Amino acid sequence: RKEVEQDPGPFNVPEGATVAFNCTYSNSASQSFFWYRQDCRKEPKLLMSVYSSGNEDGRFTAQLNRASQYISLLIRDSKLSDSATYLCVVTSMDSSYKLIFGSGTRLLVRP
Amino acid sequence: DADVTQTPRNRITKTGKRIMLECSQTKGHDRMYWYRQDPGLGLRLIYYSFDVKDINKGEISDGYSVSRQAQAKFSLSLESAIPNQTALYFCATSGGTSGSLSYEQYFGPGTRLTVT
Numbered sequence: 001r002k003e004v005e006q007d008p009g010p011f012n013v014p015e016g017a018t019v020a021f022n023c024t025y026s027n028s029a030s031q032s033f034f035w036y037r038q039d040c041r042k043e044p045k046l047l048m049s050v051y052s053s054g055n056e057d058g059r060f061t062a063q064l065n066r067a068s069q070y071i072s073l074l075i076r077d078s079k080l081s082d083s084a085t086y087l088c089v090v091t092s093m094d095s096s097y098k099l100i101f102g103s104g105t106r107l108l109v110r111p
Numbered sequence: 112d113a114d115v116t117q118t119p120r121n122r123i124t125k126t127g128k129r130i131m132l133e134c135s136q137t138k139g140h141d142r143m144y145w146y147r148q149d150p151g152l153g154l155r156l157i158y159y160s161f162d163v164k165d166i167n168k169g170e171i172s173d174g175y176s177v178s179r180q181a182q183a184k185f186s187l188s189l190e191s192a193i194p195n196q197t198a199l200y201f202c203a204t205s206g207g208t209s210g211s212l213s214y215e216q217y218f219g220p221g222t223r224l225t226v227t
Contacts, residue, residue, distance in 0.1 A: 008151075034215055043201055043221050046215050087154075096214055097161060097214060103151060103152065103153035
């Protein structure tokens with residue numbers, strides 16, 4: 001079983017739609033969680049950290065369910081510029097300074 | 112200017128050649144990492160360094176070596192390149208001043224390496 005599992009997609013949605021991505025992780029001891037965004041052939045960029053209480057940054061909302069080992073990302077009012085791959089990331093079992101990356105969920109926002 | 116830089120950005124080399132990829136950062140971070148990315152496999156950790164005197168193998172270190180020349184510089188070498196090392200390579204940094212508990216990582220722009 002992969003340490004971090006994501007649906008690869010692609011999710012194909014119209015502009016203005018709301019879309020949600022889910023991610024499950026296997027290490028119950030993981031302490032920190034993140035969503036990264038990666039554009040084609042570019043470096044991953046930190047989108048947001050995920051806190052136990054849930055957090056929101058503009059159109060983006062992230063939630064963590066430790067009991068189910070499940071992380072989600074909700075994007076409201078999708079823009080064409082949101083088209084990218086979204087990587088779910090958790091800290092490693094053996095060191096919180098090491099990150100484990102999911103393979104990503106691809107989002108395509110169409111006009 | 113970018114906080115994390117990588118050179119070269121693109122490289123084509125032949126099987127058996129030695130090649131070095133370089134990474135520099137101006138973020139003042141202690142921790143540095145090398146990853147490779149292959150289609151469908153996500154990012155995999157090759158080597159990491161928590162400070163200048165600390166070097167650790169990641170999950171796929173075979174065929175690679177590293178050097179941490181200074182806090183700001185971390186180089187990755189392929190001693191004898193082979194075609195299945197064709198991939199996109201990323202350097203990343205994290206932390207701040209010594210002892211920082213900041214876990215998120217910041218990536219360089221990547222090096223696209225092709226081994227023929």
